Amino acid sequence: MAETPVLQVERLTMRYGEGCPHCKDHLEKNRCTVCGTVWAANDISLEVYPGEVLGIVGESGSGKSTLMQSLYFDLIPTEGKAYLQNYGEGKKNIWDASPLEKRKIRNNIMGMVYQNPVRGLRMDYSAASNIAEKIIAAGSRNAGQMTARAEELLEAVEILTSRMKEAPKNFSGGMQQRVQISKALANNPSLLLLDEVTTGLDLSVQARVLDLIRKIKAKYGISILLVSHDLAVIRMLADRTIVMLDGKIIESGLTDQILEDPQHAYTQQLVHSLL
Template sequence: MSWALKVDGLGRVYGDQDPRSLPGTGPEHGTSVSPATGAVVAAWDVAFEVAPGEALGIVGESGSGKSTVMRCVAGDERPSRGSAYLRGYDDGRTDVLALDDGARRRLRVDRVSVVYQDPAYGLDLDTSAGGNIAERLTAAGGRHFGRIRERAAELLELTEVPLSRMDDPVRTFSGGMRQRVQIAKALANRPPVLLLDEPTTGLDASVAAGVLDLLRNLLERLGVAAVVVSHDFGVIEMLTRRVMVMQHGRVVETGLTDQLLEDPQHPYSQRLVAAARG
């Protein structure tokens, strides 16, 4: 099946953009910091495609560059180089990373949604659960109060948030429940692409397991193309079919998640898998 999201040659360097910043960085050098300029090569030469209904994992330890890739694709920051295409935008002909800020923000209304580790990034905590979802629906042109309310209720039901809490400020919700509301809001306008950045990190184990279960069901049912960033192979195993392993800003291995967990080739992947298996 054809891709919903395609990323090519993505790179992000913090600091001096001079080409001299690249040599001496990457896994074989054990660092992403340039010895010549001190710049951080947070991500380099990252490429992938995700099909509708498919989930791709990006796994790596803290500082490996996975969140940088996510932030660049989401439009939270500008890459140093590379391009990204959405099938749902201009039929995949326009590099969305090159769009101006306003156009990029509009993509976030109904083409690409993000679920952040911290619900405070995706939600207004002082607004009710229903109000948060309504805000996203209104941004996409929703005007009819009754229909907005109905859709918000449907989304809360989908994410297993009690409807009795619909009008309560999100601040009064538990961590797991906040995350469910964030997921509901992200799905509000049926975006074809969903980016999940450490969606269960920071939650208690049993709560995290519930949110993971929910996400797995939703990804299976909704046909969305998902990218899941996590340091935890357990999360990647649960949610994704394919995975990319990142270390010091570079992709060191890609493959089917099951196979990579079974038989990791790169020493770094072997280490991550061993850690996940405890």
């Protein structure tokens, strides 16, 4: 029997503008030259399987972050459906969920790590309080359990528990990302969304964060949707890769296959820039 995907996205479209009959044939990059409509995501379909890292690579404006923010309900797409194995037996479109159900999905089934830690953390709260906030949002009120969970997760992301009462604003960028990862893992989500998590970090810090993500995947067996514009990051972590350009998927396959034998001219250009 075929494995059931943790996440299935069908024909996700995010359009800014009314659209017109000419949009299909008159797009310049992702903008219609006739009506001016911008297609930030254009008919995106994908699956993420249990324990898999699916990489999404593409330049700025390719639709990667639009996809991630739609999945985490920061944006509501114009069209499309998405199904989670752990919600409604995988048969209910998450974008049709009630506000209460969406909060449950965000707090229990998915974890999100943003490129900018300011979006994912309360910078004036302590590191432990950031994790506790996520646990409280999922309905727990046991202070002892929350403290123990915060200690466990901060240790997992290699932050000294002696610093758990410090605020993330006092931490380096790499440490802030690690606190964000620990917060995202607070309620044992089945899917982790990582949006450009190493952008802006020093190379040595990038390497540590990537190594940490690999360890977390091995320890928790979590499925990961990993967005990056950096093919080196994708090569290190992703089992399969999707290449996006101008809001569309232009190529997909096993990461090794994409890197060794890219078919699309844009992917070839990306791979050659890495060599």
